[in-house]
Amino acid sequence: MSQAPIRQAVVLVGGLGTRLGALTKETPKPLLPVGGRPFLHYLIEEVLRHGVQEILLLAGFRAEKLSEISALYPQVRLIVESSPLGTGGALRNAAEFLDERFFFLNGDSLFDVNLWDLASISSGATATLALRKVPDVSRYGPVALEGEVVTAFGESTGAVGEGVINGGVAVLSRDVLADFPQAEQVSIERDVYPRLASEGRMKGRAYDRPFIDIGVPDDFERSQAYIPALVRRGAVIFDRDGVINAEVNYAHRPDQIEWVPGALDAIKAVNDAGLYAFVATNQAGVAHGYYGEADVTALHDWMNAQFQARGAHIDAFAYSPYHPEGAVEAYRKLTECRKPGAGMLLKLMDAFGVDRERTIFVGDRETDMAAARAAGVEGVLFTDGDLGEALALAIARLSARG
Ligand SMILES: [Mg+2]
Known part of the structure; x- marks a missing residue:
């Protein structure tokens, strides 16, 4: 089956950085400085180097602080929610701007994967997730994977110990909006992904690649040297x-x-x-x-x-x-x-x-x-x-x- 090539990425930047305390009182988490630059700049440049032509930033909290981003990166368009809608609600709020298929990324973590490799297995799935291996899945939402098919997502897997979890990078089909509950606030991980998995409409691939979540205080500290070193690639x-x-x-x-x-x-x-x-x-x-x-x-x-x-x-x-x-x-x-x-x-x-x-x-x-x-x-x-x-x-x- 041939599909239209992906040209768009959608990045969630609206969350409250509650775990970082005073640091994110006035600043959206993705704008926190990492090695002297806003974290979000690294993330945008990583997406753009893959050849993605448009980036939608789904913003809420302190969105006005993000307004200068599109002057720096003309491919970026800012979409602001008027009240907190959750990860899924923010996506639905941007419905009219969404391509048929797009990359979907968390704005406060970096998972160093080949986006086109993930896209290459996405055919026929409503959602395709980049997964990362962790020593203990019970701290997160585990994912059950059989070949390239995600058969269960979250607690229903009953998994403990070593396994794979959502790495915060996905390929989504716009059709996913039809699976959203009516509620104003929708969490895509809680309300949408488990159902897609149980219906056999979700794919995934595990990547043994660097991952860092700046929303975790220890990781934010570590990211200061780690991320600049990571993007200094050969x-x-x-x-x-x-x-x-x-x-x-x-x-x-x-x-x-x-x-x-x-x-x-x-x-x-x-x-x-x-x-x-x-x-x-x-x-x-x-x-x-x-x-x-x-x-x-x-x-x-x-x-x-x-x-x-x-x-x-x-x-x-x-x-x-x-x-x-x-x-x-x-x-x-x-x-x-x-x-x-x-x-x-x-x-x-x-x-x-x-x-x-x-x-x-x-x-x-x-x-x-x-x-x-x-x-x-x-x-x-x-x-x-x-x-x-x-x-x-x-x-x-x-x-x-x-
Ligand atoms: Mg030659």
Whole structure:
């Protein structure tokens, strides 16, 4: 069954931070500072790097303090409830703005999962949850999982000891609103999820990935160093032509793209490992007048849509349209941005605050290796074979924190 791609995320930011006492008396919990920045900024940037195009923030308590967020992040739209409605009530209050399917996230916790992997199993389910393993489920609401199907949610599972619980990240279908009770206040975890599970309409997948809930005082303290370290990720930067897609002269349309064996597996493995996945590609065809920059970015959008539908994504594409002998004057120049220069690699790493010690550049030419050297990262030459197999060991090594 083919479904429309997800383009929207909905984030709950309206809760009262009662467990944090005075800290949240005047400030919504998601705005509390973590490593010198509001926690919510990290969360928004994590969602945006996955390629989500719109974020709805469902706000209530002290919503006026959130009004500057959409100036910082134009993809963000703030929806304010006039009285506390609970997690489900807040969602129903936003009904007219909801896409058919969307990511649904708690605004006061961070679960470092590959959102597109979760989306890739969501077909046919009303709700699909990212689950996390805990040593003792009785402190939380346990979840019973059989394969990819959640068969029970909450106390009715009767589970104790080690198990899985809701990690606060989900894919929801807008149809879920039809399952809401009439009451004004609705808790989606208490009033909706148990029923979806008992009716076989809920899926889930357990992820062994970092999780932190800033609403817990000890975790809030721990998050100050932990979250900035977490988002200082390593990266795999891919050359495009000859590495991700087979080399043809000046490819700029989807019908010219043939994937290199294992390319999708390699990108997904990078995503799953919590590393950034970037592309850095020379596109001198623009300087030569064969196609325009809009063709380049449209092709990259198309590529990302193909990857997302298969559980993967590229966090950012960098391209250089220049060439010293180009026919188009605006693009005729020698620049550090064109490989073997380091410009694209440095720009990507700076923009995302990448850990260069845990970064490689994968290319099929000596000019790529020279660019890697110039950028101070390890170059990996790939000329033939299966890209996923070729990079498996390197990805495992980069994802391990020293
Ligand atoms: Mg190449």
